[in-house]
Amino acid sequence: MDKRSSGILLHITSLPSRYGIGDLGPEAYRFADFLAASQQRFWQILPLNVTCTAYGSSPYSSFSAFAGNHLLISPERMVRDGFLSESDIHGAPEFPVDRVDYTAVEKYKEDVLTLAFRRNREHLPDHNDFLEFCREHAHWLDNYSLFISIKTRLGGIEWGNWPVEIRDRKENALEEWCEKLQEEILREKFLQYLFFTQWTSLRNYCDSVNIKILGDIPIYVNHDGSDVWSNPEIFSLDDEKKPAFVSGVPPDYFSATGQLWGHPVYHWDVLKKTGYAWWMKRIEHNLRLFHFFRIDHFRGFAGYWEVPAAEKTAINGKWVKAPAEDFFKTTMKHFPHISIVAEDLGIITDDVREVMKKFGFPGMKVLLFAFTEDLPTNPYAPHNHVKNCVVYTGTHDNNTIRGWFRKELDHEGKKRLFDYLGREVTEKTVHWEIIRLAMMSVADIAIIPMQDILGLGEKDRMNLPASPSDNWEWRMLPEQLTPSLSKKLSEMTKIYGRGQ
Numbered sequence: 001m002d003k004r005s006s007g008i009l010l011h012i013t014s015l016p017s018r019y020g021i022g023d024l025g026p027e028a029y030r031f032a033d034f035l036a037a038s039q040q041r042f043w044q045i046l047p048l049n050v051t052c053t054a055y056g057s058s059p060y061s062s063f064s065a066f067a068g069n070h071l072l073i074s075p076e077r078m079v080r081d082g083f084l085s086e087s088d089i090h091g092a093p094e095f096p097v098d099r100v101d102y103t104a105v106e107k108y109k110e111d112v113l114t115l116a117f118r119r120n121r122e123h124l125p126d127h128n129d130f131l132e133f134c135r136e137h138a139h140w141l142d143n144y145s146l147f148i149s150i151k152t153r154l155g156g157i158e159w160g161n162w163p164v165e166i167r168d169r170k171e172n173a174l175e176e177w178c179e180k181l182q183e184e185i186l187r188e189k190f191l192q193y194l195f196f197t198q199w200t201s202l203r204n205y206c207d208s209v210n211i212k213i214l215g216d217i218p219i220y221v222n223h224d225g226s227d228v229w230s231n232p233e234i235f236s237l238d239d240e241k242k243p244a245f246v247s248g249v250p251p252d253y254f255s256a257t258g259q260l261w262g263h264p265v266y267h268w269d270v271l272k273k274t275g276y277a278w279w280m281k282r283i284e285h286n287l288r289l290f291h292f293f294r295i296d297h298f299r300g301f302a303g304y305w306e307v308p309a310a311e312k313t314a315i316n317g318k319w320v321k322a323p324a325e326d327f328f329k330t331t332m333k334h335f336p337h338i339s340i341v342a343e344d345l346g347i348i349t350d351d352v353r354e355v356m357k358k359f360g361f362p363g364m365k366v367l368l369f370a371f372t373e374d375l376p377t378n379p380y381a382p383h384n385h386v387k388n389c390v391v392y393t394g395t396h397d398n399n400t401i402r403g404w405f406r407k408e409l410d411h412e413g414k415k416r417l418f419d420y421l422g423r424e425v426t427e428k429t430v431h432w433e434i435i436r437l438a439m440m441s442v443a444d445i446a447i448i449p450m451q452d453i454l455g456l457g458e459k460d461r462m463n464l465p466a467s468p469s470d471n472w473e474w475r476m477l478p479e480q481l482t483p484s485l486s487k488k489l490s491e492m493t494k495i496y497g498r499g500q
Contacts, residue, residue: 004497024202045215047217148188158224252346295341367393390444398449451474
């Protein structure tokens with residue numbers, strides 16, 4: 001990752017498609033071609049995990065740390081690969097082209113995926129590729145498929161409220177439910193096979209055009225997920241398998257009560273005794289998906305804010321030390337050539353910086369955070385960047401450049417920006433000026449959200465943290481990928497020495 005280069009942040013859901021949500025079909029390959037033609041080297045995406053409307057369709061809130069999001073399976077690729085016929089995907093509803101309507105998409109995709117399963121059901125016992133996939137991924141696939149099947153059969157209730165014998169994974173109960181839900185379990189495995197087959201094909205294509213995929217791993221997992229249900233000993237749970245302590249961050253300048261995320265925190269002492277086995281499997285799995293990845297809330301490996309589960313805010317928590325150095329020593333033994341981007345935004349303590357320095361992990365520099373009163377010493381300002389970092393104009397949690405300029409940057413902030421640039425700029429042109437600053441940075445890698453390259457406003461941001469709705473919905477229009485845009489981006493990339 002130390003070659004000077006750049007890339008674009010665009011999640012798969014944001015791609016164009018005829019089926020209401022970006023997927024692993026033709027437009028994903030077209031975007032890889034756009035990246036290559038534009039001299040980019042990286043395609044950064046958000047987590048690929050299963051999403052659910054009950055959790056706001058957030059890719060950071062999933063039923064599994066391993067399972068892929070079946071909503072991203074391409075109907076067109078299913079036809080191409082012989083799992084459906086062309087007539088099966090005609091007559092799709094008229095979906096919005098610029099947003100994802102997750103409820104409508106779920107209904108359509110569930111129907112078409114169920115049809116694909118029924119069409120191919122009788123061949124699965126003799127389908128060698130499918131059987132090999134099930135064997136290779138059994139360590140998570142068996143538990144996930146059973147978990148989802150039980151959850152669906154019980155009306156979606158959280159597993160902590162399941163009948164005790166299955167909540168606590170009694171052997172007889174597991175055997176009974178596996179027998180009772182054979183078809184449902186097989187269907188879930190088939191959907192995962194489709195997802196990973198399509199994803200592997202896309203990743204291989206990206207390799208062929210010299211595009212590397214930068215993925216994303218949330219540090220925590222949902223309590224209501226197959227990972228906690230099948231590995232309760234590595235999480236902080238009470239006798240009834242409910243969270244005893246949960247994750248969050250303490251009160252700060254931005255929030256008087258802190259943030260209460262609610263994920264169960266890890267039993268790091270138990271994990272350590274296993275050689276961090278669950279985490280090693282998780283990292284290995286993600287290295288198959290991505291060339292590199294970012295870890296969200298990296299500081300949680302050095303120390304985490306632990307809040308009693310009964311609390312309503314994060315105020316009454318405490319810092320607990322975590323074994324970051326031992327954990328990453330173990331990681332490097334298993335994966336000596338691993339490259340991890342550390343999400344180190346916010347208040348970062350010396351122990352976190354020490355871990356990043358010791359293992360050579362690059363951190364993040366976000367330009368939208370640069371133009372504050374302390375601009376001369378602000379670590380996000382371009383003149384304070386270091387080589388071993390990734391510079392972003394903004395992240396999926398930020399406003400777009402144009403939205404930031406119009407809505408968030410006050411008069412004094414604009415004056416500082418203009419003085420820094422050496423001239424005044426307008427709302428129409430500011431995005432290219434900030435992109436130029438990112439490209440000029442000494443940082444090894446520059447990543448630009450697609451919304452910023454297109455110069456879009458605040459209504460097109462990907463996520464507004466703490467807002468319960470209207471997130472993760474933005475989609476790019478097919479006509480927005482133009483040769484002239486590719487040419488402009490390519491020229492800027494080459495000028496600042498970031499070309500392929």
